[in-house]
Amino acid sequence: MSDEDLTFEDSYRDSDEDVEDVEDEDDYVDDDDTDLNFTDVVAEKDRKKNYEVDFIVHSIEGIVKNQDDEVTHVSNILGIQKQHAATLLRHFRWNKERLIERYMEDSTEVLNKAGVITDNARTPKFIKIPGFICDICCDDDKDLDTLALSCGHRFCKNCYEHYLTQKIKEEGESRRILCMASKCNVIVDEKTVELAVNKDIHERYRTLLNRTYVDDNEYLRWCPAPSCEYAIECHVPQTSLTSIVPTVECVCTHRFCFGCGFPDHQPSICVLVKKWIKKCEDDSETANWISAHTKECGKCHSTIEKNGGCNHMTCRKCKYEFCWVCMGPWSEHGTSWYNCNRYDEKTSIDARDQQAKSRASLERYLHYYNRFANHEQSAKLDRELYNKTEKKMEEMQQTSDLSWIEVQFLKKAVDILVQCRMTLKWTYAFAFYLARNNQTDIFEDNQRDLEMAVEQLSELLEKPIEAEKIAELKQQVLDKTVYVGSRREVLLEDTAKGLLESRWEFQVDIKS
Ligand SMILES: [Zn+2]
Ligand SMILES: [Zn+2]
Numbered sequence: 194m195s196d197e198d199l200t201f202e203d204s205y206r207d208s209d210e211d212v213e214d215v216e217d218e219d220d221y222v223d224d225d226d227t228d229l230n231f232t233d234v235v236a237e238k239d240r241k242k243n244y245e246v247d248f249i250v251h252s253i254e255g256i257v258k259n260q261d262d263e264v265t266h267v268s269n270i271l272g273i274q275k276q277h278a279a280t281l282l283r284h285f286r287w288n289k290e291r292l293i294e295r296y297m298e299d300s301t302e303v304l305n306k307a308g309v310i311t312d313n314a315r316t317p318k319f320i321k322i323p324g325f326i327c328d329i330c331c332d333d334d335k336d337l338d339t340l341a342l343s344c345g346h347r348f349c350k351n352c353y354e355h356y357l358t359q360k361i362k363e364e365g366e367s368r369r370i371l372c373m374a375s376k377c378n379v380i381v382d383e384k385t386v387e388l389a390v391n392k393d394i395h396e397r398y399r400t401l402l403n404r405t406y407v408d409d410n411e412y413l414r415w416c417p418a419p420s421c422e423y424a425i426e427c428h429v430p431q432t433s434l435t436s437i438v439p440t441v442e443c444v445c446t447h448r449f450c451f452g453c454g455f456p457d458h459q460p461s462i463c464v465l466v467k468k469w470i471k472k473c474e475d476d477s478e479t480a481n482w483i484s485a486h487t488k489e490c491g492k493c494h495s496t497i498e499k500n501g502g503c504n505h506m507t508c509r510k511c512k513y514e515f516c517w518v519c520m521g522p523w524s525e526h527g528t529s530w531y532n533c534n535r536y537d538e539k540t541s542i543d544a545r546d547q548q549a550k551s552r553a554s555l556e557r558y559l560h561y562y563n564r565f566a567n568h569e570q571s572a573k574l575d576r577e578l579y580n581k582t583e584k585k586m587e588e589m590q591q592t593s594d595l596s597w598i599e600v601q602f603l604k605k606a607v608d609i610l611v612q613c614r615m616t617l618k619w620t621y622a623f624a625f626y627l628a629r630n631n632q633t634d635i636f637e638d639n640q641r642d643l644e645m646a647v648e649q650l651s652e653l654l655e656k657p658i659e660a661e662k663i664a665e666l667k668q669q670v671l672d673k674t675v676y677v678g679s680r681r682e683v684l685l686e687d688t689a690k691g692l693l694e695s696r697w698e699f700q701v702d703i704k705s
């Protein structure tokens with residue numbers, strides 16, 4: 194058991210209402226080892242969760258060093274110059290093992306195909322040759338600097354500089370710049386480029402090479418956050434993406450899917466995310482209509498705008514309290530939350546009886562889309578809550594004797610809240626494609642539990658602060674934050690395990 198679980202249990206131990214939740218929790222994560230001796234605690238902490246993957250974050254310097262190491266390694270093994278080893282590696286998209294294997298089988302063919310002629314006696318340099326005439330510019334000045342690649346095609350320095358600058362600056366080319374002679378497929382090596390172009394262009398060339406190093410490498414991906422320059426290494430192959438959602442986190446704090454580069458979309462697998470986004474785009478008219486940010490009060494019909502992440506709405510005019518998702522009266526929501534998160538199969542059957550099938554499938558889609566869009570919208574509003582929270586934290590410091598550190602729990606709560614909204618959002622895309630079997634009930638239960646906990650935390654965070662109740666509020670927020678986090682973990686763990694065990698059936702082909 195982790196620290197969080199312990200805190201969670203401790204804080205709920207004396208509350209009768211929540212005893213059931215604690216037992217639920219035990220069912221899912223802790224069914225065999227109930228003894229809390231020290232080794233168990235350590236073992237549980239070290240054990241990787243099914244929804245987590247290993248990854249390493251690399252800086253640009255790290256990326257450059259990795260490349261150099263690989264080049265040096267291959268250069269030593271194959272006994273060729275570094276610039277040629279680099280060209281070969283790029284040709285093989287940095288698959289070192291395959292390069293070495295193929296090279297051992299037939300080095301001539303490998304070198305030919307990659308555009309490399311090895312001549313270890315030769316180092317690229319500019320020299321003056323009496324009587325030389327450049328084939329491109331026809332210059333025959335006796336002081337002309339000239340250079341030939343391993344293919345022997347010789348040109349003047351001006352032509353090299355002009356050609357390479359054009360390729361690098363205008364065309365963004367780096368790893369496949371060919372010799373200037375027509376029909377020659379020898380690649381201009383790194384050393385030659387360095388000699389021939391000015392400092393700025395060379396820097397640009399290195400940047401482009403670094404970019405292709407990451408782009409070409411199956412196990413590397415740039416962090417997609419704007420102007421972030423880190424790359425992530427993760428060894429989950431593309432072929433595993435139907436059974437795992439490899440969420441990684443950059444040092445810039447951006448969380449995204451290593452498989453597709455999209456922001457974290459656990460528990461939905463990449464292919465479902467792609468299908469879902471496309472579907473939402475295609476049905477954008479309806480979706481736009483649905484996601485309109487205002488609704489009518491069920492009683493007095495005045496227009497109500499949502500201004501916080503919480504679903505508990507109160508009409509300003511008539512004080513009617515209702516649920517933003519289902520529009521039902523809020524008073525009924527204490528016990529009947531399932532009305533809001535579960536697509537009621539009976540309702541759907543009734544709907545089909547009355548209406549055409551296409552209408553029913555649209556309604557089914559809208560059911561899931563509504564909830565998906567609602568969490569997205571709420572998460573946006575919750576982010577605005579950050580600003581409000583900052584103010585609240587200052588307020589708390591002034592009205593109580595809590596220090597700045599001690600009020601950080603509010604920020605942490607908002608972090609968890611936003612993260613859970615993202616998870617919930619994607620549970621609806623997942624659920625939309627899920628085929629009903631005896632496993633789906635567990636999923637829906639987990640979804641409902643998380644959703645309920647999230648709404649409670651959301652409501653708690655929007656409460657105005659009363660000076661005399663700060664200690665109480667802090668405890669409530671702390672408890673709820675831990676609880677919400679643990680519900681999210683339970684849901685993600687179960688869906689991830691289900692994916693690995695092929696326990697879920699989908700209504701669409703996930704292999705295509
Ligand atoms: Zn020339
Ligand atoms: Zn050539």
Ligand SMILES: [Zn+2]
Nearest residue numbers: 416421443445
């Ligand atoms: Zn980043």
Ligand SMILES: [Zn+2]
Nearest residue numbers: 450452453463
């Ligand atoms: Zn993905």
Ligand SMILES: [Zn+2]
Nearest residue numbers: 490493508511
């Ligand atoms: Zn009203």
Ligand SMILES: [Zn+2]
Nearest residue numbers: 516518519533
């Ligand atoms: Zn509702």
